[in-house]
Amino acid sequence: MVETITLTRPDDWHLHLRDGDVLRDIVPHTAARFARAIVMPNLKPPVTTTEQARAYRERILKAVPSGMSFNPLMTLYLTESTPAEEILRARDSGIVKAVKYYPAGATTNSDSGVTDMRRVYPVLEVMAREGMPLLVHGEVTDPSVDVFDREAVFIERVLLPLLSDIPTLKVVFEHITTRHAVDLVMQTPDRLGATITPQHLLMNRNAIFRGGLNPHHYCLPVLKREQHRLALVKAATSGDARFFLGTDSAPHARTAKETACGCAGMYSANAAIEFYAQVFDEVGAMDRLEAFASCNGPDFYGLPRNTDTITLERKPWRVPSVLGYGREELVPMAAGETLSWRLV
Ligand code: DOR
Ligand code: ZN
Numbered sequence: 001m002v003e004t005i006t007l008t009r010p011d012d013w014h015l016h017l018r019d020g021d022v023l024r025d026i027v028p029h030t031a032a033r034f035a036r037a038i039v040m041p042n043l044k045p046p047v048t049t050t051e052q053a054r055a056y057r058e059r060i061l062k063a064v065p066s067g068m069s070f071n072p073l074m075t076l077y078l079t080e081s082t083p084a085e086e087i088l089r090a091r092d093s094g095i096v097k098a099v100k101y102y103p104a105g106a107t108t109n110s111d112s113g114v115t116d117m118r119r120v121y122p123v124l125e126v127m128a129r130e131g132m133p134l135l136v137h138g139e140v141t142d143p144s145v146d147v148f149d150r151e152a153v154f155i156e157r158v159l160l161p162l163l164s165d166i167p168t169l170k171v172v173f174e175h176i177t178t179r180h181a182v183d184l185v186m187q188t189p190d191r192l193g194a195t196i197t198p199q200h201l202l203m204n205r206n207a208i209f210r211g212g213l214n215p216h217h218y219c220l221p222v223l224k225r226e227q228h229r230l231a232l233v234k235a236a237t238s239g240d241a242r243f244f245l246g247t248d249s250a251p252h253a254r255t256a257k258e259t260a261c262g263c264a265g266m267y268s269a270n271a272a273i274e275f276y277a278q279v280f281d282e283v284g285a286m287d288r289l290e291a292f293a294s295c296n297g298p299d300f301y302g303l304p305r306n307t308d309t310i311t312l313e314r315k316p317w318r319v320p321s322v323l324g325y326g327r328e329e330l331v332p333m334a335a336g337e338t339l340s341w342r343l344v
Contacts, residue, residue: 003314004344005286009306010273010293012037014135014174014195014246016265017072019043019056021326023063026251029269031070033343035306038135038246039072041100042109046077050089053096073097075135079112080119084126091130097301098133098172103154105141107220107264108250117158121165128169133301135172138181139221148205151221152180163188172300175200175248177221179231185242186235193300195246196236198275199266199333204229215262216331219250222264236276236292237285244297247272253328268333271319275333277312277341311344 012030015037017023030037039060041047047056053074060072074096076086082099090096101120102113114120127134139150140157163171173181173194185194197219205223208214217223235243249272250265257263268275273293280289298305321336322329 004311005277005289005313006309006311007290008294009035009308009310010245010290011035011297011306012247012249012269012272013172013244013297013301014038014040014197014248015269016040016042016248016250017060018251019059022251023060025324025326025330026267026269027060027063027070028065028068030249030272031064031068033269033273033310035069035308036071036073036303038098039074041075041077042102042107044109046079046109046112047075048077048079048082048112049086050076050093050096053090054093057095075100077102077112078114078120078123078134080114082120082123084123087123087126087130087132091132097303098135099127100135100137102137103139103141103158106137106139108252110137117162124162124166124169128166131170131302133170133172135174137220138173138176147222148224151176151178155180155184159184163192170300172246174246175221176232176235177224178228182231182235186240190242193242193244193296194235195244195248196232197246197248197266198268198272198279199223199248200229200232201236201279202229202275202334215257215259216266216333216335218257218262218264219248219266220264233279233283237280237283237288239288239291241291241296241299243292244300245276245293246297251325251330253325254322254331255328257331266333267323267330270323270332271334271339273310273312274339274341274343278339281314281340312341313344314340315342316340317342 102110104113
């Protein structure tokens with residue numbers, strides 16, 4: 001008998017979809033699994049206004065295959081010149097659900113990001129008043145800080161001051177990678193949530209170097225030590241409502257990864273819920289997958305949970321070694337490897 005599990009349809013609370021031709025190649029992967037996704041605004045140029053978000057959303061919707069339903073939840077890219085009125089327009093639009101903070105220079109297309117959090121405090125005060133969550137890429141960019149310590153230092157230098165300076169702002173600490181981040185979330189009242197990616201649950205930093213330098217295992221924040229991975233697995237599978245699913249699936253063409261200065265990002269959207277099922281199954285916590293994947297996120301954002309379901313079955317399948325990506329190729333996470341759970 002095949003073992004199956006049926007869940008409330010999950011959502012992806014952190015996703016990169018890019019733009020243009022590639023939308024047709026990648027949107028269907030997410031739409032097949034998730035009802036909604038928080039769509040990152042780090043396009044070139046970034047999505048900084050509600051009007052841009054609305055137009056981008058329309059382009060995404062055109063790439064949803066007929067017969068599938070998918071609701072992209074949009075975000076604005078916070079810059080030092082984002083006016084407070086833009087937050088009000090975003091709130092009124094009904095389609096923008098959050099604002100994303102990138103430290104300037106921290107990652108892909110983050111040049112327009114913020115150089116000092118205090119410079120955007122006036123806008124954050126408005127967000128706090130309007131109940132608009134701030135999504136943070138939690139790493140310092142100070143080149144003197146070791147790349148593996150950038151998240152822990154961010155907590156001390158930026159996040160703790162922010163949480164105490166604007167006590168009513170809702171914050172999502174995105175793609176957490178360390179036990180320090182887990183501890184902070186556990187110690188903070190309910191207004192601080194965190195997303196956790198499949199790569200940070202399944203791999204530690206050895207994966208970057210196993211058998212030679214592997215650019216497909218490079219993402220930001222970079223993979224960390226095993227002790228941190230274990231802390232993330234414990235948090236994700238604990239049932240604690242402050243931790244929820246966010247893949248940070250971030251496609252880059254194979255040529256942009258397999259090169260002298262490869263881009264950061266792993267593509268997991270084609271097997272996202274399957275990766276999480278693998279993690280939860282390995283620690284005997286399949287009964288908590290639904291809370292993490294389908295309940296905690298909408299509850300944090302104050303949105304209704306989905307009413308339809310998906311079913312996974314325990315049936316080994318091979319992740320494709322390569323996917324289409326416009327005129328290029330895309331190498332997904334765990335390319336060519338076997339996963340134990342399959343989407344029915
Ligand atoms: O690995 C990453 N890729 N981390 C990010 O923060 C951005 C993302 C991307 O857009 O490629
Ligand atoms: Zn991201």
